[in-house]
Amino acid sequence: MKYNMKKLVIAISVAAFLSACCNEEKVPVYRQADRPVCDRVEDLLDRMTFEEKVLQLNQYIIGLNTNVNNIGEEIKDVPGGIGSVIYFSDNVELRNELQRKAMEETRLGIPVLFGFDVIHGFRTVYPIPLAQGCSWNPELVTELCSVAAREARLSGTDWTFAPMIDVSRDGRWGRVAECFGEDPYANSVMGVASVNGYQGDDLYNTDKVAACLKHFVGYGMSQGGRDYTATDISMQSMWDTYLPPYKACIEAGAETVMSAFNDINGVPATANHLFLTEILKEKWGHKGFVVSDWNAVEQLIPQGYAADRKEAALKAFTAGVEMDMKDNCYREYFEELLNEGKITERQVDEAVARILSLKFRLGLFEKPYTEPLPESERILTADAYAAAERLAEESMVLLKNDGILPLGNPGRIAVIGPMAKDKFNIVGSWRCHGNAKDAQSIYEGLEAEFGSPALNYAPGCDFDGTDRSGFALAKAAALKSDVIVLCLGEKSAWSGENASRSTLALPSIQEELAAELASTGKPMVLVLSNGRPLELNRLAPMADAVLEAWQPGMKGGSPVAGILSGRVNPSGKLCITFPWSTGQVPIFYNSRQSSRPDQGQYQEIPSGPMYEFGHGLSYSEFVYSDLKADSEDITKGRDFKVQVSVTNSSDRDGYETVLWYVTDPFCSVTRPVKELRHFEKKFIKAGATEIFTFDVNPEKDLAYVDSEGNPLLESGEYRISVNEQTLKFNLK
Ligand code: GLC
Secondary structure, eight states: HHHHHHHHHHHHHHHHHHHHHHHHHSGGGGGOTOHHHHHHHHHHHHHHHHHHHHHHEEEEEEEEEEOOTTTTOOOOOTTOOSSEEOOOOOOOOHHHHHHHHHHHHHSSSSOOEEEOOSSSSSSSOOOOOHHHHTEEEEEEEHHHHHHHHHHHTTTTTTEEOOOOOOOOOTTTHHHHHHSOOOOHHHHHHHHHHHHHHHHTTTTTTTTTOOEEEETTTTTTGGGOOOTTTOOOHHHHHHIIIIHHHHHHHHHOOOEEEEEEEEETTTGGGGHHHIIIIIIIITTTTOSSEEOOOOTTTTGGGTTTSSSHHHHHHHHHHTTTTTTESOOOHHHHHHHHHHHTTTHHHHHHHHHHHHHHHHHHHHHTTOSSSOOOOOOOHSSSSSHHHHHHHHHHHHOOOOEEESSOOOOOSSSSEESSSSSOOSSSSGGGGSSSSSSGGOOBHHHHHHHHHOOGEEEEOOOOSSSSSSOTTHHHHHHHHHHTEEEEEEEOOOGGSSSTTTOSSSSSOOOHHHHHHHHHHHTTOOOEEEEEEESSOOOOOOTTGSSSSEEEOOOOTTTTTHHHHHHHHTTSSSOOOSSBBSSSGGGGOOOOOBOOOOEEEEEEESSSSSSOOBBOOOOOOOOEEEEEEEEESOSBBTTTTTOOEEEEEEEEEESSEEEEEEEEEEEOOOOOOSSSOEEEEEEEEEEEOOOOEEEEEEEEOOOIOEEEOOTTEEOOOOOEEEEEETTEEEEEEEOO
16 A cells, blocks of 8 residues: 555656646746746747837826826826836726736736836925935935835836936026936935935835936036027036936936937937947946937927938937837837838847836736725825925025024014915925825914914915015014014926026015015015025025025925924035026036136126025034045055044034035146035034044046046045035145
8 A cells, every 4th residue: 555655646746747847838937927037028028029019118198197387188098018108197996907908908918117207206295306405315315215116106106207317507497406406426326315215125016116317318408498408518528417427326226217308419319329328228238228208209300300200210219219208109110110121120129128127127017906005004104294394304405594593482473475375386396196285384384383373474475476465464464573484486387397487586576575574674584485596686685594495395384494493403505506696507616617717707796606505504503623634645546534523513403414525626637626526414412523534435536537438537636625624635
């Protein structure tokens, strides 16, 4: 009997093994989650028809486009096999309905990739990126981006079109709100922090999203600050200013890149083989894919680079754009282009492989559907709000304070201005699913901080226009108060895409209201909520203090009130220069040296900025001392340390950010007067001293780059400076 049992067990095992093998045959490799992604991609490509492949290279839209400058029609019907959609909804059912069509009604069941502009929050919107840049807190930016990623993924969005890392020095350009300011290093660090927050270390998790670096490249140099215009950028500037943030983020693992709208020196970014293929893929080794910006392939026609949609498709694809956003040029013409031998199936396979690889790594084949969760578990959690509030506190910049702040116990406060009770514009441009009803106004923050009996409110005026009828009431509110908090600023629609403005000044009605209130002689705090650097040479002198609150998102009121009361010690520092006048634009700290530094000034206005890059006041006093290097013998190939002591000589604990600059006064390629190469933010208790250290790697931190993109490190004099201190040394 025992022998028979043994035979039986063997027979069953063999049968099981065989059926498993057969079963394995029945389950195609691309559906086997434990197989390497490259095998799954290869297997799936082998099974796809040319038409199925081309569908993967197209992105349509679904839902209602609510972007105020690009309002579009509601789209509901999209082919099941489409590669990707821009998903304007947060309705999980709509997403799952389209995904089910892809998974169950198409031959191979390839999931759709859902992308959207989650720029500074999904539903819990936090400060605009330009404000984030003023926090100098990359860890906090990472935290908020992971909050945004979680809310997005749990709401059906797998891919965000962020971070935007276009260095910009022209506040007239509405999209300056979306970047991290004028400095390449700051955009690099904050861009990497964003990528880390969005993607985490495993995209397979269902609370992470793929990032998308945009807009590749040089879009921030749009002529006159007008959107969509051509750009003229030397290759030297490309390498030393506009490309570094992209290189840093690619090295950090950013999955995708978006090609820009601008023409670059005669070749549009969306058809520019040098940047899209030679630099991005061949030099930097990017393994992800490039998606065009909205209709940017078809726009090669008005840019004068393609005669028709077919040529546009050919030029964009062969330059290195794998996915065509919205205009359908690829789907319409690839069959013809293939038959004419202008593109090859191998090229198409290579492009499709990049897209499929991301879908596999996002786990979309195994988890194509989004689990419907109650809002309470998905968005606007207390933790999300708290994180948004912290970032808002650290992003706000105290530009001026003649001593009136902190208010302490101010008596009666006149709260005046178009931004005082605003809950819509305070959220900022690119608000994603941010809803004004979830936002806190400045007034609400002041009410919670000081109590409503202390407040006298009057709107004063609108954001623009000529209606002065509210001035009298505003003046009356001021006269019966002890201090005025004047809340001025911009509409959120004055920033973002297609939102350029010819002047950085606020509309004159707002300045006139400020003058009217200043005439009362009451102490006045000016609070600003805006999406760009402003021209404040008339406004700032009227106020005793000026707080740049930016567009802080959902939780802006409490941070403003906390800074005014002194509960919050302001720590923000400008990541973009505030010009004295719009006429100075472009004006930025890291410009090249003048041949006559003390001449060539404007005749009728100051030539320096109103508030410079790095400016920001605190309630603490920080004293810098003892800047020194740990070695006298500084040579190439050997790291060295530079340190500075910072003492908080006040009685208030506070954060201080030390910005470390490098200067190479003489070089075979002239360099900016100084270049930010390191920064660190620390909490310093009252009376305490902290040591800030810059671990210098000459090849990384002192080097420059030539017009071919090759690193350039020459021996000779260098300077490292912090605050007012400078250390000179010789690099051997
Ligand atoms: C827009 C923007 C881009 C955005 C895309 C999708 O035109 O230029 O930043 O990600 O289209 O909305």
